[in-house]
Amino acid sequence: MTESRATRRLAAVLAADIVGYSRHMGRDELATRSRFNALMDSVIRPAVARFGGRIVKLLGDGLLVEFASVVDAVDCATAWQHEVARSNAADTDVPQLVFRIGVNLGDVIVEGDDIHGDGVNVASRLESLADPGGIVLSRAARDQVRDKIDIPLDDLGEIEVKNIARPVRAFKIGHNREPAPVARRRWPLAAAAAVLLAVALVWLQPWIRLSEARAIAAMELPLPSKPSVAVMPFRNQAGEPGELAADVIARDVTDSLSLVSGLFVISSSSTFSYKESTATPQQVSRELGVRNIVQGTVRGTGGDFRVAVEIVDGVNGATIWREEFQQSGSDSFKLKEDISHSIARILAQNIARSSAPGRSTFSDEAYTLWYRASREIGKAPSKSGFSFAKALAESALAIDPEFGRALAVLAYIDTQNGYFGFVDDRQGAMRKGLEKARNAVRLAPDDWYVHEMLGFSLMNVRAYEDAVAAFDVAIGLAPSSDSTLIRSALPLLFLGRPDEAEARLLTAMRINPLYDWAPVNFLAMAYYEQGRFPEAVEKFDEAARLNPGFIGNMVWRAAAHAQVGNQETAERIAARLLEKAPGWTISSNFVQIRDPAMQALLDDGLRKAGLPE
CATH class of the missing domain: 3.40.50.10610 (ABC-type transport auxiliary lipoprotein component)
Known part of the structure; x- marks a missing residue:
């Protein structure tokens, strides 16, 4: 049997780290990240490119860089440290970021654009031994540069490296070493090309800014004002x-x-x-x-x-x-x-509230079962789908009986089974679901997901004011949850508050630009309640194309077309509604708006469409 072999190569590896990075971030995150980005653009990336290196990855507070030559790696490290020191001295008002650097020549494992293995581990260990602003080499790297660069070295002796069988000898570069001129070991043509490139980059800066401006202008949606x-x-x-x-x-x-x-x-x-x-x-x-x-x-x-x-x-x-x-x-x-x-x-933002979402279980297995169940209930409602999701959620609760999200899924399933008539005792199922939703909130009071499920359960039993309150808690905990914003619009619409519903739906549709039929249909309902009938017709028609079999759309869409005088279309939609729901009448309509004027406006459209009382 043939075994697959990892791709390996010999590489000069440079590992760099910012001294006291956590302290700098604690003082001023934004200024620290801004300064690091400025050094990347003005010093580090140009130095790496100048000496033929490749930035493998950024490591939050440092970098990993690969070179084909140890001489190039050491020259880059020296130029890097001198230019950072000069930049810090020139502007003492910015965070004074200082780097440690380690350089090693060793075997690395290659995975795509990434490298790892002993060669990388040794470089990282050497970096930790360097003085602030200093550079430490392995013996393998020292041997490559000893006769090629005039470089003062201090022997640090042998060091232990995790997972490396033998100690590694380390050498510190003296602080008095000046950066090597780039022209050394470079063809004159290459040096000239570098100068021309530098001039070109300066000349191209306005074009680069123009290119970015054009890219932003070409966006299908405007960039938000915040990151x-x-x-x-x-x-x-x-x-x-x-x-x-x-x-x-x-x-x-x-x-x-x-x-x-x-x-x-x-x-x-x-x-x-x-x-x-x-x-x-x-x-x-x-x-x-x-x-x-x-x-x-x-x-x-x-x-x-x-x-x-x-x-x-x-x-x-x-x-x-x-x-x-x-x-x-x-x-x-x-x-x-x-x-x-x-x-x-x-992205230089306040992370005080970015703890793990819904960490109301410490069991990976229970969490994965809930995740699968939550994906299942997000599909089109069906008795078999709800049965499968219920089994998953119950398995999660068997592992962790206090897992609020799993109980919230069961609450959702009960209320939806009752709402869609998948069980005989519809009201009993909805009451049972509401009780489970409230218990889920008691288990996980800081989890937006359980509050959203409570809001949905309250809405199904037509406790609209309480549903809005539950959704508001969920939105306060997770303002970028499009599902919460969309679902919270429904009780607002049933309370006759279309302006608030419209604002939430437009926000949700920006957060989720590839939205489905639901926010489109709900937005059309808001437009109808506001008396914006032509806009309502446009959105109801769009929602119908996305979900042609939804009865709720047929009810409102027939009324909207009737209000704008599209009588033939309104009657055709009304006929399809009665075909899908025989015996449907205006008086038995499940859409009941608390605002009498808005309910009368809907009923008026339904009568104009020719639907029976």
């Missing part, structure tokens, strides 16, 4: 066990970020439509109207996952940040928290 982000479905490279894990991580990171004040987060309902797509970050940015695109890859075996995550600027295609996370044991919650917090920090 905006879309978390794409994570790629699975961990076989079958990783498929569900990749989906859960991406959706939960989206939910976590939606709790962060100051961020605009696109709903996973939209981003997961790209799951099988090859769309570029720029294309996704243009279609969803956001600047930052989060991408991830899940690797590993047997449930031990490594997740590589990056943020790409969707306007110019540049990678802003890249980092790898390791799942610790079976605690996937910690993994998702780490990813979410890191993304929030990179």
Whole structure:
């Protein structure tokens, strides 16, 4: 049997780290990230490019860089440290970021654009030994540069490196070493080309800004005023066990970020439509109207996952940040928290509220069962679908009897079974569901999901004021949850408050630009109640194209067409309604609006459409 072999190569690896990064972030996150980004643009990226290196990934507070030559890596490290020191001295009002750097020559394992293995581990260990502003080399790296660069070295002796059998000898570069001139070991033509490139970049800056402005202008939706982000479905490279894990991580990171004040987060309902797509970050940015695109890859075996995550600027295609996370044991919650917090920090926002969403169980298995159940109840209502979701939720509760979200799913199923007549005792099922929803809130009072399910259960028993209050709690906890905003619009419409419903629906449709029929139909209802009949007709027709069999749409759509004088169309829709629901009458209409004037407006349209009293 042939065994697959990992791709390996010999590489010069540079690992860099910011000294006291946590202290800087504690003082001023925004200023620290701004300063780091400025150094990346003015010092680090130009130095890496100048000496032929490749930035493998950003590590939150540092970088990993690969070179083909140790000489190039050391020259880059020296120039890097001198230029950062000069920049700090020139502007003492900004955070004084200082780097430690380690350089090693060693064997690395290659996975796509990423590298890891002993060669990387040694470089990272060497970096931790460096003085602030200093550089430490391994013996393998020292041997490569000893006769090529005039470099003072201090022997630090042998050091232990985790998972490396033998100690590694380390050497510190003296602080008096000046950066090497770039022209050394470079062809004159290459040096001239570098100068021309620098001049060209200066000349091209206005064009680059113009290019970005054009890209923003070409967006199908306007960029929000605050930092905006879309978390794409994570790629699975961990076989079958990783498929569900990749989906859960991406959706939960989206939910976590939606709790962060100051961020605009696109709903996973939209981003997961790209799951099988090859769309570029720029294309996704243009279609969803956001600047930052989060991408991830899940690797590993047997449930031990490594997740590589990056943020790409969707306007110019540049990678802003890249980092790898390791799942610790079976605690996937910690993994998702780490990813979410890191993304929030990179986008320089307040992360005080970005704890893991709905962490009302500490069982990965129970959480995965709830996740599958929640996906199932999100499909078109059916007796078999609800039965399957119920079995999943009950299995989750058998593992953790205090898991609020699992109980909330059971509450939703009971109320929906009663509402759609999938059980004989409809009122009893809805009452039972409402009781479960209230118990779920008692189990998890800080979880937006259980409050949303309570709101839905209250709405089904027509306790509209209480439903609005429950939805308001959920929105306060998760302002970027499009499902909560959409569902909360319904009790507002039944209370005759269309202006509030319209505002929530428009917000939801911006968060989820690839929305389905529901917000379109509810928005049409708001327009009807406001007396905006032509706009209502347009939206009801759009909703009918998306979900042609929905009876609720037929009721309102017939009335709307009648109000604008489309009598033939209104009567045709009314006939189809009576065909789908024999015996339907205006007096038995399940749509009952508390505002008498708005109910009268609906009834008037239904009569004009020729529907029976």
